[in-house]
Amino acid sequence: MKRVAILGSGVMGSALAFPLADNGYAVALCGTAFDRPIIARLRQDRWHPGLKREMPASVEPYAIEEVDRALAGASILILGVVSEAVGAMARLAAAHLAAGACIVNVAKGVEAEPDGKLRTLPELVSDALPGPRRSDTAVVAVAGPCKALELAARRPTRVVFAAAGPAALARCGQAFATDYYRVELSEDIRGVEICAAAKNGYAIGLGVCDGIDAGGEGSWDNLRAAVFTQAVAEMAGLARLFEGRAESAYGLAGLGDLFVTYRQGRNQTLGRLLGQGMAAGQALAEMRGATVEGVEAVRKIHIGLQGALSNPQLARDFPLLDAIHAVLFRGAPAGAISRSLAGAV
Amino acid sequence: MKRVAILGSGVMGSALAFPLADNGYAVALCGTAFDRPIIARLRQDRWHPGLKREMPASVEPYAIEEVDRALAGASILILGVVSEAVGAMARLAAAHLAAGACIVNVAKGVEAEPDGKLRTLPELVSDALPGPRRSDTAVVAVAGPCKALELAARRPTRVVFAAAGPAALARCGQAFATDYYRVELSEDIRGVEICAAAKNGYAIGLGVCDGIDAGGEGSWDNLRAAVFTQAVAEMAGLARLFEGRAESAYGLAGLGDLFVTYRQGRNQTLGRLLGQGMAAGQALAEMRGATVEGVEAVRKIHIGLQGALSNPQLARDFPLLDAIHAVLFRGAPAGAISRSLAGAV
Numbered sequence: 001m002k003r004v005a006i007l008g009s010g011v012m013g014s015a016l017a018f019p020l021a022d023n024g025y026a027v028a029l030c031g032t033a034f035d036r037p038i039i040a041r042l043r044q045d046r047w048h049p050g051l052k053r054e055m056p057a058s059v060e061p062y063a064i065e066e067v068d069r070a071l072a073g074a075s076i077l078i079l080g081v082v083s084e085a086v087g088a089m090a091r092l093a094a095a096h097l098a099a100g101a102c103i104v105n106v107a108k109g110v111e112a113e114p115d116g117k118l119r120t121l122p123e124l125v126s127d128a129l130p131g132p133r134r135s136d137t138a139v140v141a142v143a144g145p146c147k148a149l150e151l152a153a154r155r156p157t158r159v160v161f162a163a164a165g166p167a168a169l170a171r172c173g174q175a176f177a178t179d180y181y182r183v184e185l186s187e188d189i190r191g192v193e194i195c196a197a198a199k200n201g202y203a204i205g206l207g208v209c210d211g212i213d214a215g216g217e218g219s220w221d222n223l224r225a226a227v228f229t230q231a232v233a234e235m236a237g238l239a240r241l242f243e244g245r246a247e248s249a250y251g252l253a254g255l256g257d258l259f260v261t262y263r264q265g266r267n268q269t270l271g272r273l274l275g276q277g278m279a280a281g282q283a284l285a286e287m288r289g290a291t292v293e294g295v296e297a298v299r300k301i302h303i304g305l306q307g308a309l310s311n312p313q314l315a316r317d318f319p320l321l322d323a324i325h326a327v328l329f330r331g332a333p334a335g336a337i338s339r340s341l342a343g344a345v
Numbered sequence: 346m347k348r349v350a351i352l353g354s355g356v357m358g359s360a361l362a363f364p365l366a367d368n369g370y371a372v373a374l375c376g377t378a379f380d381r382p383i384i385a386r387l388r389q390d391r392w393h394p395g396l397k398r399e400m401p402a403s404v405e406p407y408a409i410e411e412v413d414r415a416l417a418g419a420s421i422l423i424l425g426v427v428s429e430a431v432g433a434m435a436r437l438a439a440a441h442l443a444a445g446a447c448i449v450n451v452a453k454g455v456e457a458e459p460d461g462k463l464r465t466l467p468e469l470v471s472d473a474l475p476g477p478r479r480s481d482t483a484v485v486a487v488a489g490p491c492k493a494l495e496l497a498a499r500r501p502t503r504v505v506f507a508a509a510g511p512a513a514l515a516r517c518g519q520a521f522a523t524d525y526y527r528v529e530l531s532e533d534i535r536g537v538e539i540c541a542a543a544k545n546g547y548a549i550g551l552g553v554c555d556g557i558d559a560g561g562e563g564s565w566d567n568l569r570a571a572v573f574t575q576a577v578a579e580m581a582g583l584a585r586l587f588e589g590r591a592e593s594a595y596g597l598a599g600l601g602d603l604f605v606t607y608r609q610g611r612n613q614t615l616g617r618l619l620g621q622g623m624a625a626g627q628a629l630a631e632m633r634g635a636t637v638e639g640v641e642a643v644r645k646i647h648i649g650l651q652g653a654l655s656n657p658q659l660a661r662d663f664p665l666l667d668a669i670h671a672v673l674f675r676g677a678p679a680g681a682i683s684r685s686l687a688g689a690v
Contacts, residue, residue, distance in 0.1 A: 145570030153563055156683045158571035173689070182571075182688030218498055221605050225490030226503035226527075229601035236595070250581070250595050256574035260566050338501045343527030344518075 001026040001058075004175065005074035007089055009035040009042070009061070011050040011148035012106050013080015018152050019181040021056035029055070030062040030070035032081060032089070039063050051152045071096040076104060076175055079125065082291070083109035086121050090128040097137070102168045104140045104161075108196040109293065112300040116307010118242050120193035122163075138168030141189055143196040144252030145260040151181060158182040160252045162192035184252060191244025195235045195254035198301055198321075199261055200294035202231035205324045206262035207271015208337045215276060226341050230320045231258060237317055238301065241308055267294035274327055274334045298325050346371040346403075349520065350419035352412070352434055354380040354387070356395040356493035357451050358425020363497050364526040366401035374400070375407040375415035377426060377434070384408050396497045416441040421449060421520055424470065427636070428454035431466050435473040442482070447513045449485045449506075453541040454638065457645040461652015463587050465538035467508075483513030486534055488541040489597030490605040496526060503527040505597045507537035529597060536589025540580045540599035543646055543666075544606055545639035547576035550669045551607035552616015553682045560621060571686050575665045576603060582662055583646065586653055612639035619672055619679045643670050 002025050006013045009031040017027045031039040041047055042061035046054045055061075062070035071077060077097055081089045086107055093103070103125055111119045119127075122139040129137055144159035151157050161176070161183050163169045169185045177183040186192055209224040235249035235258075248254055262268060270292050273283035284295070302325045305314050315322050323340035326332035347370050351358045354376040362372045376384040386392055387406035391399045400406075407415035416422060422442055426434045431452055438448070448470055456464045464472075467484040474482055489504035496502050506521070506528050508514045514530045522528040531537055554569040580594035580603075593599055607613060615637050618628035629640070647670045650659050660667050668685035671677035 145567055145574070147564065147566050149563060150565065150567045155563070155565055155567060156571065156686065157567035158574070158686055158688060177688055182686060184689045218494060218500070219492065220495065220500055221492050221608075222490055222495045222500060222502035225601050225604040226501065226597070228604050229490070229503070229597050232595060232600060250577060252571070252574050255577060255600060256570050259570040259573050263566075341501065341503055341527060343503060343522055344529045 003028065003074045004076045004078065005030060005071045006078040006080050007067070007070075007093055008032055008080030009038045009048075010080055012146075013078055014048055014051055014055065015148035015151040016078055016080070016106070016176070017055060017059045018154060019176050019178045021058045022178050023175060025058065025175065027056075027059045028062055028070040028074065029059050030064065030067055032064055032085070036063065048152075051149060053152050067092065068096045073098060074101060076102050076172060078104045078106065080106050083107040083121060083293070087124050087128040090125040094129045094133050094137070097133075099133075099136055102138045102140055102172055104142055104172055106142055108143070108193070108200065109297065110194065110197045110300050110304070112303035112307075116304050118194065118301070118304040120190060120197070122189055122193060138163055138165065140168055140172045141193055141196070143192050143257060144184075145256045147260065154180045156180050156182070158184065158252060158256075160184045160186050160192060162186040162189040162253070164189055186248065186251075188239075188245040188248050190242060191239035191246070191248030192253040194238050194242050194244055195249050196257060197297045198235050198238055199231075199254065199258040200267050201298035201301065201321065201324060202235070202258055202294075203261040203265070203267035204271040204274070204292075204294045204298065204328070205231060205320055205337050206258075207268040208275035208327070208334050209271075210268065211272040211275020211334065212338075213275075214272065223338055227320065227337065228258070228262070230341055234318050234320055242304065266290055266292045270295070277334065280328050280331070295328060298328055348373065348419045349421045349423065350375060350416045351423040351425050352415075352438055353377055353425030353451075354383045354393075354406070355425055357491075358423055359383075359393055359396055359400070360493035360496040361423055361425070361451070361521070362400060362404045363499060364521050364523045366403045367523050368520060370403065370520065372401075372404045373407055373415040373419065374404050375412055376409060377430070378409055381408065393497075396494060398497050412437065413441045418443060419446060421447050421517060423449045423451065425451045428452040428466060428638070432469050432473040435470040439474045439478050439482070442478075444478075444481055447483045447485055447517055449487055449517055451487055453488070453538070453545065454642065455539065455542045455645050455649070457648035457652075461649050463539065463646065463649040465535060465542070467534055467538060483508055483510065485513055485517045486538055486541070488537050488602060489529075490601045492605065499525045501525050501527070503529065503597060503601075505529045505531050505537060507531040507534040507598070509534055531593065531596075533584075533590040533593045535587060536584035536591070536593030537598040539583050539587050539589055540594050541602060542642045543580050543583055544576075544599065544603040545612050546643035546646065546666065546669060547580070547603055547639075548606040548610070548612035549616040549619070549637075549639045549643065549673070550576060550665055550682050551603075552613040553620035553672070553679050554616075555613065556617035556620020556679065557683075558620075559617065568683055572665065572682065573603070573607070575686055579663050579665055587649065611635055611637045615640070622679065625673050625676070640673060643673060
């Protein structure tokens with residue numbers, strides 16, 4: 001039986017076991033140190049407490065101490081851990097992974113180097129591998145609108161897999177694709193990853209509109225739609241500026257994922273508090289230490305933009321991102337979001 | 346005082362009086378035969394019953410019998426009537442309009458000629474003008490996400506004005522643009538108009554997702570986002586195929602307006618009924634004779650596609666529109682919408 005391993009048994013990593021199991025794979029689901037209660041419960045009756053569902057019969061749970069057995073013979077490793085842990089987990093996995101295996105990365109984010117160069121998570125995964133493994137291990141990113149509980153319920157879902165070359169793409173696409181989990185393939189891994197990270201930041205801007213909307217009598221749909229449109233235009237600009245392709249912003253990783261992200265989640269919640277008039281420091285405190293991915297995305301992409309553009313260029317070409325940055329980090333009021341959307345006349 | 350005339354005193358035409366009045370224009374608001382109660386009320390106390398708001402002091406109401414006085418000296422005429430009436434009203438207006446005036450058209454739609462050639466409403470407006478006026482009357486289309494009540498409340502709104510040449514565009518843009526009504530300019534009038542019409546059809550497809558979603562326990566956000574993404578891709582393809590530019594689909598007239606349209610209105614209502622399992626004939630009957638713009642848009646664009654493409658090409662390049670057409674007119678079940686979104690693997 002063909003084998004796939006998943007490192008990290010949170011909802012997103014675990015949900016990917018469903019199409020793989022349906023395609024006849026044996027799936028080793030290996031929890032991290034944070035996932036012990038999940039693995040314990042899976043061992044008991046195959047119930048996944050996050051997905052609120054029984055896992056398929058061909059999914060075998062492993063604790064992190066058994067990572068060597070979990071990864072043995074796997075042709076594909078899914079990294080299903082949070083972005084902060086991606087490098088360390090890739091390094092750990094590399095010691096056990098067969099030559100020629102693919103790594104499929106789920107978390108989203110970018111890192112900004114001191115000179116403003118942006119590095120995507122798949123690049124950080126590659127960097128974390130020991131030298132000899134870097135060239136023979138393809139890293140594939142998965143992006144697009146995918147709520148884990150819907151995937152685990154086998155509801156129609158369409159995502160994009162991105163990698164630098166076609167061979168690993170085709171191999172992973174075939175392993176995952178089912179009639180309910182539909183996979184597009186893209187070689188624009190930079191563009192896909194930059195959009196996937198940026199959309200969390202833009203979701204904060206859309207959350208601000210929700211906060212303004214909640215405050216008064218009538219709706220503010222015109223503003224929300226203008227912000228959404230501008231966000232897509234800026235994602236296209238970001239992809240282009242940082243060595244990706246604008247088309248990725250117009251697809252599943254860009255506008256498709258923003259379309260799901262803007263309506264719920266921490267980015268939206270934070271934005272809503274800001275839109276209701278709360279200062280950034282207080283709004284972040286209200287989040288009680290929860291990671292708000294969009295905040296880090298905005299901070300890092302803004303560093304990248306400052307490395308690539310003059311301040312007037314940045315304000316002209318990325319006015320919305322600059323305004324979200326100003327609200328989060330430079331004491332600007334939420335109204336800066338709306339004011340950033342000038343017309344052309 | 347500079348003068349502008351609006352023909353049709355429904356909510357959208359009337360809302361455009363607000364930025365014009367704020368820019369110092371005298372606005373003649375001329376109701377059609379259907380608008381008599383609105384005009385009567387405006388004469389009484391300036392209250393617009395549709396907008397639920399007092400009109401600005403520089404707006405003067407006229408009945409259709411006074412159309413000559415309403416249009417006298419106007420440098421811009423706004424056609425604020427439904428798509429079916431656009432040709433007749435343009436012809437009526439031409440008899441009274443000063444040479445060199447612009448016509449700004451608000452309604453959306455396309456007409457399919459027997460050979461499958463699509464004509465946009467601005468083209469129909471031009472066609473309706475007497476020969477000598479055709480060359481000296483620029484037609485400007487206004488598109489993008491704009492709910493009339495929000496505009497009349499002076500909430501931030503961003504739209505696109507499109508025309509074949511830059512002179513009329515610049516003139517109209519300057520007349521309308523305020524700090525809350527922000528105007529982008531586009532010379533892609535074909536692309537803008539085709540997207541503006543098509544988005545009503547795609548809103549039916551998104552309504553189908555809402556109907557499916559309402560039926561069960563969990564959400565169907567992944568499907569909805571996949572349909573939205575596909576709709577934008579197909580609008581880009583339609584713009585390209587029918588002599589416009591794909592970029593218009595990625596802007597306010599395309600994804601921006603779809604973003605507002607999909608959440609409410611008749612297109613969404615009809616789609617929801619279909620998604621809940623109702624047959625097309627019954628769902629249309631439930632609409633009680635109300636015009637569902639998207640139904641006609643899908644029918645006419647599909648005629649255009651059949652004129653331009655072979656059936657296999659149509660199904661390959663516009664699977665979502667073809668599926669919506671199949672549900673509306675060829676007895677297909679609503680599940681065809683989801684099945685049309687195959688992956689690439």
